[in-house]
Amino acid sequence: xxxxxxxxxxxxxxxxxxxxxxxxxxxxxxxxxxxxxxxxxxxxxxxxxxxxxxxxxxxxxxxxxxxxxxxxxxxxxxxxxxxxxxxxxxxxxxxxxxxxxxxxxxxxxxxxxxxxxxxxxxxxxxxxxxxxxxxxxxxxxxxxxxxxxxxxxxxxxxxxxxxxxxxxxxxxxxxxxxxxxxxxxxxxxxxxxxxxxxxxxxxxxxxxxxxxxxxxxxxxxxxxxxxxxxxxxxxxxxxxxxxxxxxxxxxxxxxxxxxxxxxxxxxxxxxxxxxxxxxxxxxxxxxxxxxxxxxxxxxxxxxxxxxxxxxxxxxxxxxxxxxxxxx
Amino acid sequence: xxxxxxxxxxxxxxxxxxxxxxxxxxxxxxxxxxxxxxxxxxxxxxxxxxxxxxxxxxxxxxxxxxxxxxxxxxxxxxxxxxxxxxxxxxxxxxxxxxxxxxxxxxxxxxxxxxxxxxxxxxxxxxxxxxxxxxxxxxxxxxxxxxxxxxxxxxxxxxxxxxxxxxxxxxxxxxxxxxxxxxxxxxxxxxxxxxxxxxxxxxxxxxxxxxxxxxxxxxxxxxxxxxxxxxxxxxxxxxxxxxxxxxxxxxxxxxxxxxxxxxxxxxxxxxxxxxxxxxxxxxxxxxxxxxxxxxxxxxxxxxxxxxxxxxxxxxxxxxxxxxxxxxxxxxxxxxxxxxxxxxxxxxxxxxxxxxxxxxxxxxxxxxxxxxxxxxxxxxxxxxxxxxxxxxxxxxxxxxxxxxxxxxxxxxxxxxxxxxxxxxxxxxxxxxxxxxxxxxxxxxxxxxxxxxxxxxxxxxxxxxxxxxxxxxxxxxxxxxxxxxxxxxxxxxxxxxxxxxxxxxxxxxxxxxxxxxxxxxxxxxxxxxxxxx
Numbered sequence: 001x002x003x004x005x006x007x008x009x010x011x012x013x014x015x016x017x018x019x020x021x022x023x024x025x026x027x028x029x030x031x032x033x034x035x036x037x038x039x040x041x042x043x044x045x046x047x048x049x050x051x052x053x054x055x056x057x058x059x060x061x062x063x064x065x066x067x068x069x070x071x072x073x074x075x076x077x078x079x080x081x082x083x084x085x086x087x088x089x090x091x092x093x094x095x096x097x098x099x100x101x102x103x104x105x106x107x108x109x110x111x112x113x114x115x116x117x118x119x120x121x122x123x124x125x126x127x128x129x130x131x132x133x134x135x136x137x138x139x140x141x142x143x144x145x146x147x148x149x150x151x152x153x154x155x156x157x158x159x160x161x162x163x164x165x166x167x168x169x170x171x172x173x174x175x176x177x178x179x180x181x182x183x184x185x186x187x188x189x190x191x192x193x194x195x196x197x198x199x200x201x202x203x204x205x206x207x208x209x210x211x212x213x214x215x216x217x218x219x220x221x222x223x224x225x226x227x228x229x230x231x232x233x234x235x236x237x238x239x240x241x242x243x244x245x246x247x248x249x250x251x252x253x254x255x256x257x258x259x260x261x262x263x264x265x266x267x268x269x270x271x272x273x274x275x276x277x278x279x280x281x282x283x284x285x286x287x288x289x290x291x292x293x294x295x296x297x298x299x300x301x302x303x304x305x306x307x308x309x310x311x312x313x314x315x316x317x318x319x320x321x322x323x324x325x326x327x
Numbered sequence: 328x329x330x331x332x333x334x335x336x337x338x339x340x341x342x343x344x345x346x347x348x349x350x351x352x353x354x355x356x357x358x359x360x361x362x363x364x365x366x367x368x369x370x371x372x373x374x375x376x377x378x379x380x381x382x383x384x385x386x387x388x389x390x391x392x393x394x395x396x397x398x399x400x401x402x403x404x405x406x407x408x409x410x411x412x413x414x415x416x417x418x419x420x421x422x423x424x425x426x427x428x429x430x431x432x433x434x435x436x437x438x439x440x441x442x443x444x445x446x447x448x449x450x451x452x453x454x455x456x457x458x459x460x461x462x463x464x465x466x467x468x469x470x471x472x473x474x475x476x477x478x479x480x481x482x483x484x485x486x487x488x489x490x491x492x493x494x495x496x497x498x499x500x501x502x503x504x505x506x507x508x509x510x511x512x513x514x515x516x517x518x519x520x521x522x523x524x525x526x527x528x529x530x531x532x533x534x535x536x537x538x539x540x541x542x543x544x545x546x547x548x549x550x551x552x553x554x555x556x557x558x559x560x561x562x563x564x565x566x567x568x569x570x571x572x573x574x575x576x577x578x579x580x581x582x583x584x585x586x587x588x589x590x591x592x593x594x595x596x597x598x599x600x601x602x603x604x605x606x607x608x609x610x611x612x613x614x615x616x617x618x619x620x621x622x623x624x625x626x627x628x629x630x631x632x633x634x635x636x637x638x639x640x641x642x643x644x645x646x647x648x649x650x651x652x653x654x655x656x657x658x659x660x661x662x663x664x665x666x667x668x669x670x671x672x673x674x675x676x677x678x679x680x681x682x683x684x685x686x687x688x689x690x691x692x693x694x695x696x697x698x699x700x701x702x703x704x705x706x707x708x709x710x711x712x713x714x715x716x717x718x719x720x721x722x723x724x725x726x727x728x729x730x731x732x733x734x735x736x737x738x739x740x741x742x743x744x745x746x747x748x749x750x751x752x753x754x755x756x757x758x759x760x761x762x763x764x765x766x767x768x769x770x771x772x773x774x775x776x777x778x779x780x781x782x783x784x785x786x787x788x789x790x791x792x793x794x795x796x797x798x799x800x801x802x803x804x805x806x807x808x809x810x811x812x813x814x815x816x817x818x819x820x821x822x823x824x825x826x827x828x829x830x831x832x833x834x835x836x837x838x839x840x841x842x843x844x845x846x847x848x849x850x851x852x853x854x855x856x857x
Contacts, residue, residue, distance in 0.1 A: 192715060193716055194714040195714060196716065201705075213671045213674040214705065
């Protein structure tokens with residue numbers, strides 16, 4: 001009886017385990033801030049932070065959606081291609097109709113539709129999400145490049161300029177504001193809705209979720225729709241910020257989005273992490289890009305450094321128990 | 328080692344001595360010692376979880392014992408992995424068939440021994456591999472083209488290939504003179520026309536070395552073996568000569584416990600004679616799993632469902648709750664319409680399902696306790712119509728059931744991997760009890776949990792039925808089946824073969840129930856041909 005009580009006390013204590021997956025990315029962000037502040041004179045300026053926040057915006061928006069897919073134990077490789085296709089279509093439509101701000105709606109609906117395609121093929125066709133989104137990555141990019149004829153197409157719209165680079169809350173550009181709102185909504189959805197909870201449950205133990213009557217397949221489709229929808233929004237904002245849609249739009253998103261999600265602490269095996277963590281990952285990737293640029297490091301070594309940071313971050317933050325879980 | 332001492336008997340082919348293996352807090356094998364003599368077929372029997380597979384894993388080098396040692400031909404035997412065990416003459420036919428389906432038969436037969444067929448040290452000499460494989464298949468006398476993929480053949484032929492590989496590799500590839508071949512449930516997937524090949528293989532091995540035969544089919548064990556070792560709860564409880572016992576006697580040794588009526592709270596087992604039916608199952612069928620199953624469960628009744636491994640009882644449970652829906656037949660809960668089962672509708676109507684594998688199907692151990700409790704009620708109790716999650720209510724309900732079921736967690740702020748098996752099982756029960764269901768479908772609810780927790784769960788089941796809940800109890804534990812049930816349904820090969828009353832004052836004996844679970848020889852031949 002006494003040993004039973006002691007055992008309980010032990011479990012009670014270990015109920016609060018220090019969470020390496022949270023403080024490590026946080027430490028890296030702070031470390032990078034300090035490092036670049038000392039090494040680059042222009043890094044720690046209001047102007048540069050405005051630039052960083054704008055640079056981080058598209059990535060943060062796209063990652064917020066894609067995090068749900070990863071959290072569910074799947075992967076969405078097509079977010080970059082959705083940004084490109086939505087961007088291309090929106091520029092074309094804008095130039096054709098001049099519909100202004102409501103083009104955002106077109107982008108969001110188109111993105112959601114593309115996500116729906118991913119989700120239906122994945123969940124109902126029983127094709128691994130890696131394969132599905134690898135395929136649609138190629139399809140969406142191909143369609144977009146066809147629309148653009150391989151060239152960058154510019155447009156002029158005061159409404160879109162206002163949405164993207166206006167400053168309702170100076171010195172923050174509106175695109176950064178939008179990103180923060182999207183991210184905040186993502187965090188709320190993950191933590192305070194049925195959809196969010198089911199996403200965790202499916203990622204943590206799909207057979208268990210199914211045995212509890214959770215409509216697993218339907219929620220898988222929902223997650224892909226959300227990922228596409230948010231990527232679509234990101235696509236519109238990206239072209240609005242750039243004033244044009246070109247063939248390279250969204251190209252770096254494929255790697256950066258996965259890197260940011262994983263570095264932030266969302267496990268590729270699902271069930272662990274969340275959009276709240278992804279913010280840290282996005283900051284790490286963006287600050288690294290920005291800081292290395294300011295230091296004059298050329299783009300090829302930058303790739304090497306970025307890749308190493310991603311691997312190192314994940315390597316250190318995992319503990320042995322979790323390694324066993326990775327498929 | 329004193330060699331050349333003549334008055335000592337020669338050492339047995341394989342001797343194991345004091346083997347102990349623990350997984351975490353549970354001791355799976357406890358100081359097991361026995362010998363496998365030359366030129367004998369030795370049987371190994373025991374209930375699920377008695378430690379048979381662990382013992383085979385130790386012998387075949389796939390696990391390392393915590394203490395104890397093994398001797399092969401009198402020499403200390405410490406295999407480092409399955410491959411090393413193979414080189415020393417151990418072969419194993421795996422219950423779950425360790426064959427690669429999309430690879431040709433000959434490559435499967437040579438799996439792990441490819442280095443014997445290298446040309447110039449790099450290239451595989453496929454011709455030689457195929458020739459060797461053909462000689463093996465010819466000796467076994469089965470109708471298989473070694474160039475075709477294993478997946479092209481039916482389960483029975485695959486099993487034959489698995490057996491041939493285990494038995495003949497020592498003779499054709501490793502060249503071991505006295506092999507020890509471990510056959511783990513080798514006949515469960517084997518059709519009638521491959522039985523001759525099987526006994527040829529066993530005879531061949533027996534002539535040179537020895538066979539360790541593990542099977543649930545006690546009649547086969549008795550027919551095939553010279554000597555039978557009986558494991559129970561990780562201990563060797565008996566070693567008997569096959570000629571000195573029978574199926575009932577063997578089963579008695581495997582179970583070997585006295586049924587204590589108090590343990591199952593039999594005195595509080597109620598009468599259900601006049602109660603209305605809470606569940607009506609009609610003509611449920613799923614080809615290859617179960618056929619034309621019909622029965623009722625009354626209000627407050629515990630219906631136990633027994634049967635050997637592969638009798639289809641677990642598949643039937645998944646069918647009734649609508650997880651793996653049957654092809655035809657209906658299920659009707661009281662006050663509802665009879666229809667094809669569908670899990671979400673049935674949960675809404677008041678069904679609850681506790682699966683047999685706690686950690687892979689039952690709960691997500693790395694998640695917090697309340698998350699595991701709320702899981703089945705996310706769509707109604709714990710979220711609003713617009714999908715907002717009601718976290719406070721979730722915590723309150725979890726806390727309520729920690730109290731009610733005395734789950735030893737102390738707090739809701741705990742992840743389920745910190746709980747013992749029994750408490751984890753209570754968490755799964757809490758998930759359903761908070762919905763106040765009409766019918767609990769429990770598949771092996773006490774598997775792998777300690778005695779104290781078992782009793783608590785038995786007590787809980789009793790008090791729930793007193794409150795009017797009905798229970799369908801699928802279990803591999805005979806005593807639990809008899810002790811808890813008001814009525815027992817016995818399945819064989821996917822069909823209900825018997826139904827017997829088990830009132831508190833006249834519980835059927837274990838012998839009676841086992842006799843109903845074991846197929847008569849005529850029956851089994853007929854079914855294995857199908």
